[in-house]
Amino acid sequence: MTPRSARGVRTRNALIAAAREVFERDGYLDARITDISKAAQVASGSFYTYFNSKEEIFQALVEQVQEEMLHPHLRERTGITDTRRLIDASNREYLRAYKKNARLMALFEQVAQIDEQFMALRIERGNAFARRNAKLIRTLQENGEADKSLDPLVTAHALSVMVSRMAYMVFVLGQRIPYERLVTTLNTIWENGLRLTDPERPEGTTEGA
Numbered sequence: 001m002t003p004r005s006a007r008g009v010r011t012r013n014a015l016i017a018a019a020r021e022v023f024e025r026d027g028y029l030d031a032r033i034t035d036i037s038k039a040a041q042v043a044s045g046s047f048y049t050y051f052n053s054k055e056e057i058f059q060a061l062v063e064q065v066q067e068e069m070l071h072p073h074l075r076e077r078t079g080i081t082d083t084r085r086l087i088d089a090s091n092r093e094y095l096r097a098y099k100k101n102a103r104l105m106a107l108f109e110q111v112a113q114i115d116e117q118f119m120a121l122r123i124e125r126g127n128a129f130a131r132r133n134a135k136l137i138r139t140l141q142e143n144g145e146a147d148k149s150l151d152p153l154v155t156a157h158a159l160s161v162m163v164s165r166m167a168y169m170v171f172v173l174g175q176r177i178p179y180e181r182l183v184t185t186l187n188t189i190w191e192n193g194l195r196l197t198d199p200e201r202p203e204g205t206t207e208g209a
Contacts, residue, residue, distance in 0.1 A: 012050045014040040019057045024103045069097040102171040130156040147195040
């Protein structure tokens with residue numbers, strides 16, 4: 001339920017913040033509504049004013065984190081127009097957000113394997129990233145900056161999954177890869193995968209040619 005009053009909004013947000021604390025501490029299966037209410041410093045009965053179940057508040061938490069990680073309108077927010085710098089900024093924002101939410105991201109992956117509803121949310125989350133990136137790829141193709149033979153959506157899925165799984169490997173599984181090396185490697189694979197060119201320069205030429 002979406003509260004109408006400012007107090008209701010604060011209480012709902014406090015419950016979501018408390019849910020994050022409890023889920024990260026106890027895991028999804030062992031988390032209890034009473035513990036979430038206690039952490040939020042509200043009466044247990046107040047929980048049901050805003051959420052019907054543990055599953056519903058977990059879904060709200062998933063949506064909150066997804067909104068943070070999608071970082072829409074990056075070009076408008078940063079003023080960056082250069083494609084390579086835009087790819088770099090996008091990957092850096094995603095990796096920073098993933099690192100910040102690493103414990104939750106691990107939990108999301110686990111819950112998706114045992115709950116069909118959250119598996120559907122997991123798939124839709126991936127589709128949202130892919131749709132966003134496909135829009136960028138189409139624009140680059142129209143501007144003559146990217147390989148026009150690529151299917152924008154399929155390519156977006158491939159590149160998005162690469163970044164996501166590398167983030168999971170580094171920030172959840174603990175694979176030791178220095179942050180700058182991770183970012184620059186992912187950027188290079190993005191650029192090479194799209195066969196980025198300078199629209200001002202004919203294909204096949206290089207700087208100084």
